[in-house]
Amino acid sequence: MEVKTEYRTSAQVARVFRMTSKNVQRLTADGVLETVETPRGRRYDWDKTVEMYVAYLSDKANGREKKETTAELEEAKLRAEVDIKEAKAKAAQMELKELQGKMHRAEDVEAIMTDHVLFLRSMLMAMPGKLAVDLSGNHTAPEQADRVKREVYFVLNALADYRYDPEVYKARVRERQGWNERHGDDEADD
Incomplete structure (x- = not known):
C-alpha cells in the first residue's frame, strides 16, 4: 500500500500551527522546516513538517534549540x-x-586651565599684602582708590593677556605619555 504524500502551503501550515505565514517562512529560513519542489511550486511535506515542528518545540522546551x-x-x-x-x-x-x-583631551585642558586659575588666585591673594605696604603712608582716599584700581587692572590685564599656546598642550601630551623619560627630551637637544 502506497502512502500518498500530502503537501501544504505556508498559509495552510500557519493556520494549523496558529501562527502567521511570515513565522512559517522564518522557521523555514532558520532550517526548522523544509520545503520541497512540487508541480505547484514549493510546498511543505505535511508529515515531515509536523515531525520537524514537534522536534523543534520539544528541543525548545528542553532548552536544546539551535540558538x-x-x-x-x-x-x-x-x-x-x-x-x-x-x-x-x-x-x-x-x-x-x-x-x-x-x-586636546579634557583632562589636559582642565589641568592647564587649573594652573592658570591658580596663578591668578595667587596674584589676587598677594594683592592685600602688596597694597598694605604701598598704602601704609599718609595717602588720601582718592590716591588709595587709584592705587587699588591700578593693581586690579594689573591682575585683569594678566588675565586678558592669556594666549593659547599649542606647545604647552604638546608638552602636556608628552608628559602624560611618558615620552620625555622614554625617548629623552628631544627639545632639550635643539
Whole structure:
C-alpha cells in the first residue's frame, strides 16, 4: 500500500500551527522546516513538517534549540571584527589629532586651565599684602582708590593677556605619555 504524500502551503501550515505565514517562512529560513519542489511550486511535506515542528518545540522546551545558525554566528563574528577595526582606526585618528595639536583631551585642558586659575588666585591673594605696604603712608582716599584700581587692572590685564599656546598642550601630551623619560627630551637637544 502506497502512502500518498500530502503537501501544504505556508498559509495552510500557519493556520494549523496558529501562527502567521511570515513565522512559517522564518522557521523555514532558520532550517526548522523544509520545503520541497512540487508541480505547484514549493510546498511543505505535511508529515515531515509536523515531525520537524514537534522536534523543534520539544528541543525548545528542553532548552536544546539551535540558538543561532552557523552563518549567523559567522556574520556576527565578522561584524564584531569590523567594529573593532573601526574603533581602533578612530582611536588612532584621535591620537594623531592630539599629537598634531588639533585636539586636546579634557583632562589636559582642565589641568592647564587649573594652573592658570591658580596663578591668578595667587596674584589676587598677594594683592592685600602688596597694597598694605604701598598704602601704609599718609595717602588720601582718592590716591588709595587709584592705587587699588591700578593693581586690579594689573591682575585683569594678566588675565586678558592669556594666549593659547599649542606647545604647552604638546608638552602636556608628552608628559602624560611618558615620552620625555622614554625617548629623552628631544627639545632639550635643539
